Structure formats: C-alpha cells, structure tokens
Amino acid sequence: MNHILVSRLNILGVALLLFFSSSAFATLVSNIEAFNQAVETAKPGDTITLANGEWTNVELVFKGEGTESKPITLNAQTPGEVIITGQSNLSLSGKYLVVDGLVFTRGHTPTGEVIAFKTSPTELASYSRLTNVVIDDFSHPERELSDLWLAIYGKHNRIDHNSFINKRNRGVTVAVRMNSKESRENHHVIEYNYFGPRQVLGANGGETLRIGTSHFSREYANTLVQYNYFDRTSGEHEIISNKSSGNTFLGNVFFEAQGTLTMRHGHYTRVENNYFLGNRKPNTGGIRIINEHQTVKNNYLYGLTGRRFRGALVIMNGVPNSPPNRYDPVIESVMNNNIVIDSDYIQLGAGADEERSAPPKSSEMQNNIILGKYNDTPITVFDDVSGINFKGNVLTQTSENPIGKGFATAPYKVTKNEYGLMTPEQSLIDGIDFGEIKLPVTKDKVGAPYYDKKDGKVAFGSGKEIAVRQGIDTLANALENSKPGDTLVLENGGEYLLTRFANINHPVTVMAKPGAKPVIRSEKPSFIVIRNGGALTLNNLWFDGAASPDYKGNSIIRTSRSSMNINYSLLVDNVKVTHLNINGYFYFFKAYPGTFADEIVIANSDMNNITGAILSLNKETEDLGVYSVENLTIEGNTFTDVKEEVVTVYRGGFDESTFGPMVSVKGNTLQNVGKGKTHRTGASMYFHGVQNLHIDDTTLTDSAPISLYLTNGEPITVIENVSHHNTPKIRANNEEYSVENVSYQ
Incomplete structure (x- = not known):
C-alpha cells in the first residue's frame, strides 16, 4: 500500500472518529429509571425517546442545557403511542429543550401542574418548545380541586401544535406564570x-x-x-x-x-x-x-x-x-x-355600579359594522359614554341607536360567502378596509396532527335498542350491560322491581312505547343513581314508591354522593310518579355537592303524593357562585300534594365568573304544593341567585308562594301569566323583577 493511500485512510479515520465523538445520541428508554439516567448524561443535540406503550404513575423531570442549533429533545418513539396515565406529570428546566409527541390521558397530576416549565422555583425552562403533545381528560376526579394543565415559566418558549x-x-388549562422576574417580559x-x-x-x-x-x-x-x-x-x-x-x-x-x-x-x-x-x-x-x-x-x-x-x-x-x-x-x-x-349585545359602560363608577374616556369606537336581525336594541349604555369617540360605524337601519352620533344605517343584507361565513355587502367591508372575510386558521391546521378532534360526547339514542322484560332486577341488569347511547325499551304495563341500585354510568335512555306505562318500584333508598359519566333520558314510565324502605331522604333519582367531574344531563318526559310518602323526605331527584348538570328537563309529567321535593338543587351552599345546573326546564307538568317545593335552586355569593343557572318554568299546574309542616323554605318554588328565570302560563292552587332571592349580576327574572288560587303573593327580597298578568284569587 503506498504512502499516499495510507495517509488518506488515516485522515478518513480521524475524521470518522471526530464525527462520532461529537455527534448527537438518540437513546430509547422504556422505564423511569432509564429515563432519569438518560437525562443525567444528555448533551446538546441528544434525543431521549420514550418507548411506545403506557407509562403509568411517572413524574418525568427533564433538565438540560441545549443550544439553539442543538436542542435536547424528549420525544415519543411514535407520536401518539406513548400514553402517560395515572398520577403523572412532566417538569422541565434549562435551555433549548424540546418535548414532542406525548399523550397524557386517563389520570391526573399528583401536584398542581401536569406540564410545568420549571423543576423548582428557581430552575426554569427558557428557549424551549412543547409541540405535538396531547392532554386529554387528564382531570382530577374531584371537580372542585384545582390544577393547571400547562404552566409556562421562563422566557422565549414556544407552545405549538398541541391539543388540550x-x-x-x-x-x-394553560397559564403563563409571572411570579418571578425571570418569567416576565417573557416573549x-x-x-x-x-x-x-x-x-x-x-x-x-x-x-x-x-x-x-x-x-x-x-x-x-x-x-x-x-x-x-x-x-x-x-x-x-x-x-x-x-x-x-x-x-x-x-x-x-x-x-x-x-x-x-x-x-x-x-x-x-x-x-x-x-x-x-x-x-x-x-x-x-x-x-x-x-x-x-x-x-x-x-x-x-x-x-x-x-x-x-x-x-x-x-x-x-x-x-x-x-x-x-x-x-x-x-x-x-x-x-x-x-x-x-x-x-x-354590545355593552358600553358595562358593570357600572357604586364601585365601578369610572366610565371610559379618551377612547374610540369607529368604523364597526353591526348588522343583526335578532335584536333591535343591540347597543346598551350603562353610564356616561361621552369619553368614547363614535365615528363611521354602521348599524342595521331597524335597530335603535342610543348613541345617536357616529352611526350610519344600512339595510340588513347579509349573505354566506365561499368560506361559509356570513358577510355584509362588499361596499361596507371596503369602507372599513377589513380585507377578505376568511378564517385565519382552520381546525384541521391546529393541534397534534395524529390526534382525533371528534366530539367524544355520546348522543342519546345513538346506540342499540334493547328490549327489557319485566321482573326483578331485569332493569338493573340491562343497565349494567348497556353501552353508551343505548335505548332500553320496557314492556307496556310491565312491573319492574329493583332490589339494588340501577346505576347510570354513561348516556342511556329508558322508555316504553306509547301505551300503558310500565311500573318501576325499588327496595333501595334510591331507584336510580347517576354516576360519573352518566346521563339519562326517561320516557313514558311510572315510578311508584310503595315498595321503598322507610328511610328519610329517599329518592327516585340522585347523583353520586362523590364528586363527579363529568357533567350529566337528565331528561324526563311523560312520566308518572306516585306514593313517595313512605317517610317525610322522599324526593324525585337530588343533586349532591360536586356534581353539575348541563341540562335538566321535566316535561309532560304527572307527579303526586310526595313528601319531599321534585327537584332538590340546593346543596352548593358555600356562597362562592357555585351551583348545580346550567339549564333547567320544567314544562307542561301537573304536581299534586307535594310537601316541599316543586324545585329549589341555590346559587349563593357574589362571584361574577358564572352566569347561571338559567331556568324556564312554563305551562305547569301546582295543587297543594309546599305546605308540609317540616318544609323549611315555605315555598312552592324557591329560586336563590338564579341569573335567568322565566315563569309563564302556570297555575298555583292551595299552595305556598313562589319565593325569589335576587342577587348580583343583573339577573333577568320574568313572571307572567301566572294564576294564584288561595295562594299567597310572590315573595322576594327586592322588587327587581318583571311581573305581567299575574292574578290572585
């Protein structure tokens, strides 16, 4: 071999040695111990890869000092196939770190943060990136306990293409934290x-x-x-x-x-x-x-x-x-x-009260296009708005204008453009130099690309229809074996006895075809228990309390006594309820603290001989603006011989972060309601702190009064077309509610 060839081989060997000695390492780890060891030895440009599979009860601490051109990366072997569950979290600190492709689900953080850009109060992450990460239903089972899913500390961090x-x-969900100088002016x-x-x-x-x-x-x-x-x-x-x-x-x-x-x-x-x-x-x-x-x-x-x-x-x-x-x-x-x-609604000077007494000043509201067909009074003025300069605005010609100056009018001419967005006439758009009306980003361009964005909520009636024969615990067994969205069809005129709780663990419908109602009785203190994740529709059924035990506080339906972090719905239509009189406090429905309903509907039903209330929604009593139901509808029912209220709803305190409940009571007949000797509120219907209440087309006979307690937040309370027969007048803590066509005989 000649010396020239030897020389060239030596040079190549040195080059390869230098290349491998300075190149980045990729380390695949399959447990927390291997992960910790890899973190300890990680250098700029290195990659630590979590092996596919489920990582349960792990607290990942990712520290490192990368560089702009050679960050240290923590990623998934396959994006979306590293599933972090149980009581787990991730913290990172240092510079130029990247976290990519992990999924947190089916668990919750054991601390106050799921992902934190810090490993201690003084060790923060900067110039780092979180990308293609998913946090899905990684929620503490107690809904009232607080935590952050992503807490961003440090400076110059990028959070992109994640799904929360x-x-x-x-x-x-995501919080930018600024509790130290090192996290301010963070960019x-x-x-x-x-x-x-x-x-x-x-x-x-x-x-x-x-x-x-x-x-x-x-x-x-x-x-x-x-x-x-x-x-x-x-x-x-x-x-x-x-x-x-x-x-x-x-x-x-x-x-x-x-x-x-x-x-x-x-x-x-x-x-x-x-x-x-x-x-x-x-x-x-x-x-x-x-x-x-x-x-x-x-x-x-x-x-x-x-x-x-x-x-x-x-x-x-x-x-x-x-x-x-x-x-x-x-x-x-x-x-x-x-x-x-x-x-x-466009609200100017909103929140004006004795404390918030300073109106806007030296401000502008100009060149806005305001076109609408649903509300002819879209602008509400709560205080002096002379400090706002109104100029060049356009308002629908049929709308009232409390400002006067600074507004032209135009007919309501709105069409759907090629992007599916409702659009005013082009001349109006050109007049304010708005540009093309088009979404700046679409749903398919955001989030972790590998993770589904479909709605996980299961609709009632979307599953199978299952016939349930009459008998002992046939209903409880059918519920236990049902799947989300299923409909259980009971026999017309059949008799169903429950000797154990009928648990509702997912959305399900229990009904009978038109005809004679099947009768459901129970030997337990509660017929049906809505558990976390449950939701229930009932139709054309008869609940009878004759077989119930002699316990105070019985109920036909109740929520779990434990906190439920998934909202439920209860829809009741064409249901008969009788003989809830085995003791002094037998309720149709009770909601326990720490539970929340998106919707409760009681419609077209006949309920009588009840020693408790129909709906007990008054257990959130800490007076912090917390309540039990967002939307409540009671429509077309007859309630007879009910010792307590048809409904009691409680939202206490003066917190302005919540704007419910919203309650509609329409077309109901109340006969001998709310007059039980042990009844605390002495009301036929009791509403405390309800933010939107409408009672319409309702008759009360030989009953206790409707009772209102109006609190903060400019509640809307409208009572109209209500007839009282041998029933006291409406009782309220103030007169800030609307009454029309309300009679007393």
Whole structure:
C-alpha cells in the first residue's frame, strides 16, 4: 500500500472518529429509571425517546442545557403511542429543550401542574418548545380541586401544535406564570394549538388560557397568542383571561365558546383579526375591554348571544384608583373596524355600579359594522359614554341607536360567502378596509396532527335498542350491560322491581312505547343513581314508591354522593310518579355537592303524593357562585300534594365568573304544593341567585308562594301569566323583577 493511500485512510479515520465523538445520541428508554439516567448524561443535540406503550404513575423531570442549533429533545418513539396515565406529570428546566409527541390521558397530576416549565422555583425552562403533545381528560376526579394543565415559566418558549381537550376540574388549562422576574417580559409564542371542548364548570376557575395574575397585572409579559382554535371552551365566562401587559392575540378562532376574550388586567393589549363564531348558541361571547391602551381591531364576530360581560363587544366601567385585583378604567383604548353579524349585545359602560363608577374616556369606537336581525336594541349604555369617540360605524337601519352620533344605517343584507361565513355587502367591508372575510386558521391546521378532534360526547339514542322484560332486577341488569347511547325499551304495563341500585354510568335512555306505562318500584333508598359519566333520558314510565324502605331522604333519582367531574344531563318526559310518602323526605331527584348538570328537563309529567321535593338543587351552599345546573326546564307538568317545593335552586355569593343557572318554568299546574309542616323554605318554588328565570302560563292552587332571592349580576327574572288560587303573593327580597298578568284569587 503506498504512502499516499495510507495517509488518506488515516485522515478518513480521524475524521470518522471526530464525527462520532461529537455527534448527537438518540437513546430509547422504556422505564423511569432509564429515563432519569438518560437525562443525567444528555448533551446538546441528544434525543431521549420514550418507548411506545403506557407509562403509568411517572413524574418525568427533564433538565438540560441545549443550544439553539442543538436542542435536547424528549420525544415519543411514535407520536401518539406513548400514553402517560395515572398520577403523572412532566417538569422541565434549562435551555433549548424540546418535548414532542406525548399523550397524557386517563389520570391526573399528583401536584398542581401536569406540564410545568420549571423543576423548582428557581430552575426554569427558557428557549424551549412543547409541540405535538396531547392532554386529554387528564382531570382530577374531584371537580372542585384545582390544577393547571400547562404552566409556562421562563422566557422565549414556544407552545405549538398541541391539543388540550376535556379539562373537567377547576383550574386554568394553560397559564403563563409571572411570579418571578425571570418569567416576565417573557416573549412566549403560543400558536397553532387546539383547545378542545371544556364543559361548563359552574364555578370560578374555568379559564382556558390565562396570562399573568392580578398581582403582576401591571408587569409586561409580551406573550404572543396566534392562530389557535378554541372549540367550545365554555368553562367560565373568561375563555382567555389576560392579566398582564403587552400581550397580542392575533388570528385565533373561537367556535361556539360560552365566554369572552377578556382583558381583565394589564395595559397595551392588542386583539386583532380574531374570529368568534357563536352560531346563535346560548351565552356565546366576544371581546371585553378593561384597562388602558387596549386595541381591538379587525375582528369578526358572528351569532353571539351572550349578554352583560359575555356580550359581543363590551367596554367596561372601571374603579377609580383601582387596586390591581379590581377594574382599571378604560382609557385611550380603541374598538375599531370590527364586523359584528347577528350578535345580540354590545355593552358600553358595562358593570357600572357604586364601585365601578369610572366610565371610559379618551377612547374610540369607529368604523364597526353591526348588522343583526335578532335584536333591535343591540347597543346598551350603562353610564356616561361621552369619553368614547363614535365615528363611521354602521348599524342595521331597524335597530335603535342610543348613541345617536357616529352611526350610519344600512339595510340588513347579509349573505354566506365561499368560506361559509356570513358577510355584509362588499361596499361596507371596503369602507372599513377589513380585507377578505376568511378564517385565519382552520381546525384541521391546529393541534397534534395524529390526534382525533371528534366530539367524544355520546348522543342519546345513538346506540342499540334493547328490549327489557319485566321482573326483578331485569332493569338493573340491562343497565349494567348497556353501552353508551343505548335505548332500553320496557314492556307496556310491565312491573319492574329493583332490589339494588340501577346505576347510570354513561348516556342511556329508558322508555316504553306509547301505551300503558310500565311500573318501576325499588327496595333501595334510591331507584336510580347517576354516576360519573352518566346521563339519562326517561320516557313514558311510572315510578311508584310503595315498595321503598322507610328511610328519610329517599329518592327516585340522585347523583353520586362523590364528586363527579363529568357533567350529566337528565331528561324526563311523560312520566308518572306516585306514593313517595313512605317517610317525610322522599324526593324525585337530588343533586349532591360536586356534581353539575348541563341540562335538566321535566316535561309532560304527572307527579303526586310526595313528601319531599321534585327537584332538590340546593346543596352548593358555600356562597362562592357555585351551583348545580346550567339549564333547567320544567314544562307542561301537573304536581299534586307535594310537601316541599316543586324545585329549589341555590346559587349563593357574589362571584361574577358564572352566569347561571338559567331556568324556564312554563305551562305547569301546582295543587297543594309546599305546605308540609317540616318544609323549611315555605315555598312552592324557591329560586336563590338564579341569573335567568322565566315563569309563564302556570297555575298555583292551595299552595305556598313562589319565593325569589335576587342577587348580583343583573339577573333577568320574568313572571307572567301566572294564576294564584288561595295562594299567597310572590315573595322576594327586592322588587327587581318583571311581573305581567299575574292574578290572585
């Protein structure tokens, strides 16, 4: 071999040695011990890969110092196939770290955070990235216990293409934390994430995204939130709670979300080119301005029905010399060039009261297009708005205008464009230089690409129809063997005896075909128990209490006594109820604390001889704005000889983060209701703190009075077409309710 060839081989060998000695390592780990060891030795450019499978009860601590060109990566062997369950979490600290492709589900964090960009109060993560990660129903089983799914500390972190779905307990889904100097002026970027459905919490603490807290609200975060999709994020009325200064919200989409993007604290916020698609769903909202130097421009708002703080566009009153945790007045802020279609409420000076007495000043509301066909009084003025300069706005010509100046009118001419969005005439759009009406981001472009975004909620009647023969425990057995969405059909005129609880663990329907009602009796204190995950429809049935034990507090239906972190529904139609008189307190339905119903309906039913109440919804008594049901409908029923109330609903306290319950009582007949000797409220129907109550076309005979306790939040209470026969007048703590065609005989 000649010396030239030898020399070249030596050079090649040295080069290969240098290459392998400096190259990055990829380490596949299959347990927590191997993971910890890999983290200890990780160097810039290295990758730690979690093996596919289920990782249960693991607390992953990921520390490292990567570089911009050579980050240290923690990823899944296959994105979506590393499933982290049980009591698990992830914390990271250092610089230039990447977390990619993990799924957290079927569990909850043992601490206060599922993923935290810190490993200790002084060890934070900066210049790091969380991408393609899923957190789905990783919720504490006790709904009232609070935790954060993602807590972002440090600076210059990027959160992108993640999916956050079905947070069911109290606590913010994603929070930017600013409780140290190292986490302020952070310049985080939160983009292309899918914020999936979040059920109504029925309490404060259900925000989807929060940046800062009131304590640090006048500090600058400078966080950018762009091109995210908020899909039915309805935890509470603040979908986004901005509580710091200098943040930007650009090009996000809010789909049928019950709440608003709220500038709760902080100044110099920019809200631009966001799309709010309410589609006329209840309580859907838009944008709320509080504080100074806020900019709201070129946003599209369609089909929003929310009122008060959930209005489409809201400018608040403030508190003079406000402390950080209250409401700074709106000063030098703009609400310009927005398009508002078929949205019911624009609120100016909202929240005005003795404390919030400072109206907006040095502000603008200009070049907005406001067209609607559902509400002819879309603009509500609560205080002096002379501090807002109105100019160039367009209002539907049939709408009332309490402002007068600064508004032209136009006919309601709205069409659906090629993108399926309702659009005013092009000349109006051109007049405000809005540009093309088109979603800035679509649902398929956000979130972890490997993870399904389908609605996980099972509809009643979507499963099999199963015949259930009469007999002992045949119904309980059929329920135990049923699948979500199934319909159990009982025999007409059949007799069903329960010797054990009939448990409802998923959505199910129990019914009989038209004809004679089957009779259901029980030897247990409760016939039916709705467990976590359960929901129930009942139709054409007869419940009789003759076989029930002599226990105080019996019930036909109740919730679990344990906290339920999944909201339930109860729909009752054409049901007969008799002989709930074995003792002094026999109820049709009882909801226990820590449970929450999206909807309860009692319709077209006949219930008599009952020693308790029909609906007991009064167990949330801590007076923190917590309540038991969001939507309650009682329609077309006859209630006879009921010792307690037809319904008792309680929402106590003065918290403004919740806007329920909403109650409709229509077409009912009450005979000898609410007059039991041990009855505490002395009412036939008792409503405490209900935010929207409508009683219509109802007759009360020989009954106790309707009792109202009206609290904060400008509740809407309308009572009309109600006849009282030998029944006392309506009892209320104040006169701030509407009465029309109410008679006493």
